[in-house]
Amino acid sequence: MTWKGVKLVNLESSAHPxxxxxxxxxxxxxxxxxxxxxxxxxxxxxxxxLVLMADAGHMLTDAAALGLSLFALWFSSRPAxxxxxxxxxxxxxxxxxxxxxxxxxxSLLIFYEACHRIVNPPPVNSRLLLWIAIVxxxxxxxxxxxxxxxxxxxxxxxxxxxxxxxxAASSIGTIAAGLLMWWKGWLWADPLTSVLVGVLILYxxxxxxxxxxxxxxxxxxxxxxxxxxxxxxxRVDGVESVHDLHIWTLTSGxxxxxxxxxxxxxxxxxxxxxxxxxxxxxxxxxxxxxxxLEEVSLRHxxxxxCH
Numbered sequence: 689m690t691w692k693g694v695k696l697v698n699l700e701s702s703a704h705p706x707x708x709x710x711x712x713x714x715x716x717x718x719x720x721x722x723x724x725x726x727x728x729x730x731x732x733x734x735x736x737x738l739v740l741m742a743d744a745g746h747m748l749t750d751a752a753a754l755g756l757s758l759f760a761l762w763f764s765s766r767p768a769x770x771x772x773x774x775x776x777x778x779x780x781x782x783x784x785x786x787x788x789x790x791x792x793x794x795s796l797l798i799f800y801e802a803c804h805r806i807v808n809p810p811p812v813n814s815r816l817l818l819w820i821a822i823v824x825x826x827x828x829x830x831x832x833x834x835x836x837x838x839x840x841x842x843x844x845x846x847x848x849x850x851x852x853x854x855x856a857a858s859s860i861g862t863i864a865a866g867l868l869m870w871w872k873g874w875l876w877a878d879p880l881t882s883v884l885v886g887v888l889i890l891y892x893x894x895x896x897x898x899x900x901x902x903x904x905x906x907x908x909x910x911x912x913x914x915x916x917x918x919x920x921x922x923r924v925d926g927v928e929s930v931h932d933l934h935i936w937t938l939t940s941g942x943x944x945x946x947x948x949x950x951x952x953x954x955x956x957x958x959x960x961x962x963x964x965x966x967x968x969x970x971x972x973x974x975x976x977x978x979x980x981l982e983e984v985s986l987r988h989x990x991x992x993x994c995h
Contacts, residue, residue: 727820835848854888
């Protein structure tokens with residue numbers, strides 16, 4: 689798109705098929721999560737089960753995370769503006785970061801309450817807990833199935849998918865706790881399972897926060913080796929060296945690169961630039977490149993002035 693003759697970056701249309709599929713998957717998962725969250729919370733109060741209420745709390749964060757992901761998906765599809773020349777794709781990364789932080793807080797709250805219940809476990813209606821947990825597992829499986837096809841498309845969708853998978857795992861733990869209390873009368877199984885669920889949530893949250901922070905700090909994508917990129921570009925005929933190389937992630941699956949290439953000889957500058965850009969697209973999967981060409985004599989002069 690353009691604005692007053694200036695071409696702005698338009699990375700992806702909101703009507704892109706992948707975006708439509710992501711919105712549909714998020715809506716399905718959100719409806720299923722909200723409905724069962726209410727059922728599970730009421731059931732947890734009636735059964736006096738911490739692990740059920742912890743799982744309901746997890747589903748509350750799931751609902752918030754799915755809603756936030758849905759909002760981020762809509763907002764990030766807005767076109768670029770003169771003030772936001774790359775558009776609003778980083779909103780997805782912010783949503784993933786908030787989702788991860790929310791999961792960390794939830795896991796800490798679960799640990800706190802579980803410590804009290806391990807010391808003095810209260811009576812629990814294990815049969816009610818068991819049936820609700822089984823239904824919860826089925827709901828989480830349906831939600832995970834809805835999100836599965838899209839969860840590799842962006843870190844935002846990955847965050848939503850991790851929420852649902854984490855809740856499915858906690859439902860399995862809840863079922864195990866229900867069986868132990870029903871058959872053996874082990875009331876401590878309820879808070880102990882809650883701790884295990886909290887550990888799982890904390891692990892997923894840390895990965896999500898770390899990935900989001902790396903993108904926001906414009907770290908080099910994990911699959912990119914800067915030394916390999918430099919060596920590959922320097923093998924182009926007419927390129928003596930490459931410096932000030934930067935590669936970062938705009939949003940999930942969309943990377944950008946900038947560098948200075950020092951030229952030598954009498955090679956065609958346009959052909960060299962085209963070849964460098966083609967290498968970045970074809971070999972490293974980076975379409976958004978900014979490459980500044982420099983003459984070797986100019987580079988040497990700059991280095992002498994620095995010393």
